[in-house]
Amino acid sequence: MLIVVATLLAPVYAKHVAGTDPFRSGLSAKIKIDGKPTPVMQQSTEGLGLGVTPIGPTWGPQYMLGADGQGRDVAARMLYGGRNSLLIAGASTLICLFCAAIIGIAAGYSGGMVDGVLSNLIDMIWAFPVYLLAISLSIVMIGKSFALGPFEISSGSLIVPILIIGLVYVPYVARPIRGRVMAINQSEFVMAARGLGIRRWKILLRHILPNVSTTLIVFAPMLMALNIVTESSLSFLSVGVQPPNASWGTILQDGQTLLYSRPWVSLAPGLAIMVTVLLLNLFGDVLRDVLDPKSARGR
Amino acid sequence: MLAAILSRLLRMVVVMFGISVITFLIFFATPSSDPAARIAGKNAAQETIEAVRKDFGLDRPLYVQYGLMMQRLFISQDLTSFANRGQKIIPTVMAAAPATLSLVSGAAVLWMLGGILTGITAAAFRGRWPDKILMGLSMMAVAMPVFWVGEMVNLVTQNRLHDTWAFSWVPALGYTPFSQDPGLWFRSMVFPWLTLAFLYIGLYGRMLRTGIIETYQEDFIRTARAKGLTGRKVLLKHATRSAIIPIVIMFGMDFGVLVGGAAVLTEVVFGINGVGRLTYQALKVLDLPMIMATVLYASFFVVIANAVVDLLCLLIDPRMRRA
Numbered sequence: 001m002l003i004v005v006a007t008l009l010a011p012v013y014a015k016h017v018a019g020t021d022p023f024r025s026g027l028s029a030k031i032k033i034d035g036k037p038t039p040v041m042q043q044s045t046e047g048l049g050l051g052v053t054p055i056g057p058t059w060g061p062q063y064m065l066g067a068d069g070q071g072r073d074v075a076a077r078m079l080y081g082g083r084n085s086l087l088i089a090g091a092s093t094l095i096c097l098f099c100a101a102i103i104g105i106a107a108g109y110s111g112g113m114v115d116g117v118l119s120n121l122i123d124m125i126w127a128f129p130v131y132l133l134a135i136s137l138s139i140v141m142i143g144k145s146f147a148l149g150p151f152e153i154s155s156g157s158l159i160v161p162i163l164i165i166g167l168v169y170v171p172y173v174a175r176p177i178r179g180r181v182m183a184i185n186q187s188e189f190v191m192a193a194r195g196l197g198i199r200r201w202k203i204l205l206r207h208i209l210p211n212v213s214t215t216l217i218v219f220a221p222m223l224m225a226l227n228i229v230t231e232s233s234l235s236f237l238s239v240g241v242q243p244p245n246a247s248w249g250t251i252l253q254d255g256q257t258l259l260y261s262r263p264w265v266s267l268a269p270g271l272a273i274m275v276t277v278l279l280l281n282l283f284g285d286v287l288r289d290v291l292d293p294k295s296a297r298g299r
Numbered sequence: 300m301l302a303a304i305l306s307r308l309l310r311m312v313v314v315m316f317g318i319s320v321i322t323f324l325i326f327f328a329t330p331s332s333d334p335a336a337r338i339a340g341k342n343a344a345q346e347t348i349e350a351v352r353k354d355f356g357l358d359r360p361l362y363v364q365y366g367l368m369m370q371r372l373f374i375s376q377d378l379t380s381f382a383n384r385g386q387k388i389i390p391t392v393m394a395a396a397p398a399t400l401s402l403v404s405g406a407a408v409l410w411m412l413g414g415i416l417t418g419i420t421a422a423a424f425r426g427r428w429p430d431k432i433l434m435g436l437s438m439m440a441v442a443m444p445v446f447w448v449g450e451m452v453n454l455v456t457q458n459r460l461h462d463t464w465a466f467s468w469v470p471a472l473g474y475t476p477f478s479q480d481p482g483l484w485f486r487s488m489v490f491p492w493l494t495l496a497f498l499y500i501g502l503y504g505r506m507l508r509t510g511i512i513e514t515y516q517e518d519f520i521r522t523a524r525a526k527g528l529t530g531r532k533v534l535l536k537h538a539t540r541s542a543i544i545p546i547v548i549m550f551g552m553d554f555g556v557l558v559g560g561a562a563v564l565t566e567v568v569f570g571i572n573g574v575g576r577l578t579y580q581a582l583k584v585l586d587l588p589m590i591m592a593t594v595l596y597a598s599f600f601v602v603i604a605n606a607v608v609d610l611l612c613l614l615i616d617p618r619m620r621r622a
Contacts, residue, residue: 270444270451277443278438281441
């Protein structure tokens with residue numbers, strides 16, 4: 001368990017362990033293997049012997065997992081890419097929970113017109129397939145830099161995938177939050193508080209928010225797991241993280257053309273995603289059992 | 300009842316109208332999207348952009364453009380592609396639909412069977428080793444990106460072990476229509492089906508297991524037990540039957556979304572020219588009429604699935620009829 005956590009945290013201290021620069025392409029670079037210098041891009045041994053194939057896994061400190069199509073160290077890119085993947089997933093989770101909480105609470109607590117408009121909006125976005133919405137937004141946003149309020153966001157920025165991934169899942173969280181708020185609003189202790197003449201916003205802060213926050217916390221790890229997969233899918237379709245930035249998804253995309261000759265370029269990030277998502281989901285299960293004992297009964 | 304159905308239909312139309320407007324606005328009115336500049340290319344001269352704008356009718360007011368597009372899509376049905384002029388939109392979408400439909404329906408059969416079997420087996424053996432193995436496997440299935448599973452499947456079946464007895468029957472990537480060669484159609488779809496179904500078997504299996512175990516706490520299960528029914532009968536006839544409702548709901552939604560084009564990743568990895576891939580390609584070159592058609596096509600299935608699911612719930616669970 002400890003090893004896994006250390007590995008997962010590796011992207012954070014990537015700078016200190018990575019042997020080679022992950023962004024410099026090394027088409028003519030050479031490294032030493034068994035004392036002999038070996039070119040990173042090797043003469044192809046298949047077919048006519050034309051063209052080059054990137055070096056395979058060396059299992060040494062440099063090019064541990066081999067190189068990608070541009071002679072970049074896959075292991076180093078894995079570490080840096082992992083940092084981006086985790087950053088995007090984490091930040092988009094926060095954005096999603098924040099927006100969903102506001103929309104869900106507003107709709108559930110105020111009811112009436114506000115609820116009608118917000119719920120219909122949620123339904124409408126819900127009917128939009130997630131990937132289509134994400135791809136559409138990405139294509140529009142990646143094309144050019146644009147201004148968001150006072151901030152200028154350049155097209156290659158990581159903020160673009162963070163925003164997109166954060167926003168597309170808002171309906172999926174806002175809907176249950178709205179239901180939860182409505183249920184709490186009808187519960188006896190809120191009725192009692194209202195009967196005592198406590199003001200509306202105070203009931204909201206004191207009674208409703210704490211009860212909703214457990215729901216939000218339970219959502220967080222699952223959502224983050226989902227976001228990691230979404231990021232990799234978008235990057236795989238080349239509408240997520242933009243080069244030269246790396247993420248596990250972009251490495252997978254790089255590995256696509258090398259799949260048959262150098263499968264490790266694809267295998268490594270895929271395994272990394274799998275292990276991370278697996279752990280997040282397990283953590284989410286544990287968290288739910290602790291915070292929401294009702295659903296844990298019978299286990 | 301009739302009024303309920305009518306209001307439901309009206310709602311569906313309103314939702315689809317909303318979606319078409321959102322799609323239109325995303326591509327025409329967001330600050331960074333100037334369709335004319337995109338069609339003209341990256342470093343096009345100002346005059347070229349202006350010419351393109353005029354040529355494609357993009358210099359008219361937005362609502363006129365929207366109305367024209369809708370009119371040509373639904374009424375005269377002669378909307379043509381921006382990227383590939385002369386290509387008619389509706390026949391292209393219709394040509395892509397069977398590939399997606401065969402991919403998704405085959406996978407759906409597999410994942411419903413697999414998911415229900417997994418869920419019931421795991422619930423029956425809960426806490427013991429078959430449960431642990433099945434739940435471990437389904438957790439893994441949920442954790443793997445579907446396109447990666449597809450790549451790994453391709454690596455094994457198309458390359459590493461392709462020349463051995465095990466996988467030499469797997470044809471090259473691509474889709475063969477059923478009407479052309481049913482045998483080849485089946486052989487080429489086996490692995491895409493398995494890949495797509497894998498994730499959902501994990502999801503459904505876990506959900507059904509939790510549902511059955513929760514149902515075991517209910518009074519009617521205790522009654523059934525007290526009546527002296529066998530454990531198997533209680534599990535299959537009582538617990539599973541009530542726990543399967545959420546699965547049916549999920550199935551309706553997932554099936555609708557996938558038929559509408561959400562299977563894009565599987566289609567791309569296995570080289571199947573389905574609706575998802577069509578949408579993705581249209582998005583990549585910003586072929587606006589094609590995007591509009593495919594997005595509406597997709598949301599049509601989502602909206603239909605929503606309605607069918609609601610109807611099914613009413614049929615299965617009488618308690619909902621009062622609400």
